[in-house]
Every structure is written in structure tokens, then in C-alpha cells.
Amino acid sequence: MEVIIQPNHHQIASIAANIIRDAILMKPNLVLGLATGSTPIELYKSLVRMHREDGLDFSGVTTFNLDEYVAIPLEHPQSYHTFMAHYFFNHVNIPEESQHIPQNTSENHEEFCTTYEDKIKQIGGIDIQVLGIGTDGHIGFNEVGSSLASRTRIVTLSQSTIDANAPYFNDDKKAVPELAITMGIATIMEAKQCLLLANGNSKSVAIAKAIEGPITSMVPASILQMHPDTVILLDEAAASDLKEVDYYNRSYANKLLLQSQ
Numbered sequence: 001m002e003v004i005i006q007p008n009h010h011q012i013a014s015i016a017a018n019i020i021r022d023a024i025l026m027k028p029n030l031v032l033g034l035a036t037g038s039t040p041i042e043l044y045k046s047l048v049r050m051h052r053e054d055g056l057d058f059s060g061v062t063t064f065n066l067d068e069y070v071a072i073p074l075e076h077p078q079s080y081h082t083f084m085a086h087y088f089f090n091h092v093n094i095p096e097e098s099q100h101i102p103q104n105t106s107e108n109h110e111e112f113c114t115t116y117e118d119k120i121k122q123i124g125g126i127d128i129q130v131l132g133i134g135t136d137g138h139i140g141f142n143e144v145g146s147s148l149a150s151r152t153r154i155v156t157l158s159q160s161t162i163d164a165n166a167p168y169f170n171d172d173k174k175a176v177p178e179l180a181i182t183m184g185i186a187t188i189m190e191a192k193q194c195l196l197l198a199n200g201n202s203k204s205v206a207i208a209k210a211i212e213g214p215i216t217s218m219v220p221a222s223i224l225q226m227h228p229d230t231v232i233l234l235d236e237a238a239a240s241d242l243k244e245v246d247y248y249n250r251s252y253a254n255k256l257l258l259q260s261q
């Protein structure tokens with residue numbers, strides 16, 4: 001795990017955007033795994049800026065989103081389909097047929113989940129998976145207690161996730177869907193690289209447990225300790241409960257030094 005700590009969330013978004021830009025320049029048919037929520041918004045803004053101002057070409061890129069609520073229409077203002085269109089897809093040139101978001105409208109969810117996994121495999125796997133983290137340590141909608149070997153499936157959202165997402169539903173907890181489709185933890189772990197972003201004090205405990213605690217299904221993000229290429233991008237607030245900050249900072253400084261030689 002590489003842990004990069006920056007003064008604020010603008011810097012972490014900019015580093016993440018640079019990693020994705022460089023990967024697209026190296027491999028124009030990059031396969032990107034995408035997240036929703038407040039954390040990656042700044043990253044999407046940076047990528048949109050790179051497309052508009054620097055001509056970054058997304059026409060060969062394929063995307064797979066982590067998750068979607070079940071039982072709200074795709075055009076609902078809080079669906080992840082709406083989110084992705086609003087913050088990203090409407091502003092870059094990823095062909096519509098290359099954008100994949102779990103469908104909450106299928107008649108047979110189980111078959112849909114298998115097909116989603118198959119599509120990821122057929123294209124050769126996800127090159128870079130963008131992740132946020134819940135205050136309880138979830139990734140995607142893999143809640144506390146999810147099997148570390150789980151695949152794309154229907155899950156019940158935890159009360160903590162429902163509470164965290166209620167502000168997007170006019171603070172009405174009953175309006176937050178109880179069910180979602182999510183890529184599984186094993187699905188996420190097969191991505192060649194994971195980029196986990198976190199900012200703000202509310203994430204500091206989950207981040208400390210995920211990076212420095214034991215690997216456990218009680219903190220789903222802790223499985224990333226077993227991933228061969230995960231970059232964790234944090235602002236200082238999200239890093240505030242980590243014990244090894246000095247080591248992470250020295251490691252990053254040395255990496256930059258080596259790159260500049």
C-alpha cells in the first residue's frame with residue numbers, strides 16, 4: 001500500500017487525476033472502475049478539465065461503476081446513473097456503450113450480477129479502480145461483515161450507510177433505498193490498481209483501521225493491505241488517526257526524488 005497525504009482534498013484529487021491521465025495516455029483503451037459519493041467529485045472535475053482544456057481523449061475508455069441503489073428509477077436525482085451523468089459522463093467523450101453501471105431495473109438480479117462480472121472479465125479486467133470509503137470502512141456497498149471473497153451481488157445497506165446517505169434524500173432516512181447492487185470485494189481486488197481517496201475527519205478512524213489494523217471483514221477496506229498495487233490518497237484530516245504518518249511522508253518524498261533523477 002502506498003499512502004500519500006496532502007494538505008487538502010484538491011491536491012488528492014489532482015494526484016488521482018494525473019495517475020488516470022497518465023494511464024490513459026499509456027493505454028487509450030483503459031478500463032476504469034468508478035465510484036460515486038462526495039469523495040470523487042473533485043477528481044471527476046479535474047478529469048473533465050483535462051478533457052476540455054488539454055484534449056484528454058476518453059473515446060477508447062471503458063468504465064464499470066461499483067454500485068447502484070435498487071428500487072429507485074434510473075432517472076431519480078439520487079440514482080448513481082444520474083450522478084455519473086451529471087459529474088462525468090455528460091462532459092467527456094466516453095461512448096455510451098462503454099459506460100457500465102449496475103442496472104437496478106433488471107428482472108433477474110442474479111443473472112445481471114453474473115453478466116456484469118463476465119463483462120469485466122471479457123474486457124480483460126479493470127485497470128484502475130477508484131474507491132471511496134465509508135465511515136465504517138466499507139468499499140463499494142460491501143458493508144461491515146461482507147465476505148472478503150464476495151462478488152457482484154445484491155446487498156442490504158447498513159444503518160450507518162443509510163444515515164450517511166440520508167442528506168441526499170432530504171434527510172429522510174426512509175427514502176434511502178435499503179438494497180443495492182455492488183461489485184464484490186473479490187471483484188475489486190482483481191483490479192490491477194486501486195486508488196482509494198478519503199478526506200475529512202469523519203473518515204480518519206476507518207482509514208486508520210483499514211491501513212494499520214488487522215485485515216477483517218469488519219473493516220472491508222482492510223483487505224486492500226493484500227492488494228499488490230493500491231494507492232491511498234488522504235487529506236491531513238483523514239490521515240489524523242494514522243500512527244505512521246512520518247514514514248508515509250518520507251516514503252512519498254523519496255519516491256518523488258527518485259522520479260526526478
Ligand code: F6R
Pocket residue numbers: 034035036037038039040066067131132133134138139140141
Ligand atoms: C459509492 C461507493 C461508496 C462510497 C462511500 C463514501 O460508489 O462506492 O463506498 O465511496 O460510501 O462515500 P462519500 O464519498 O460520499 O463519503
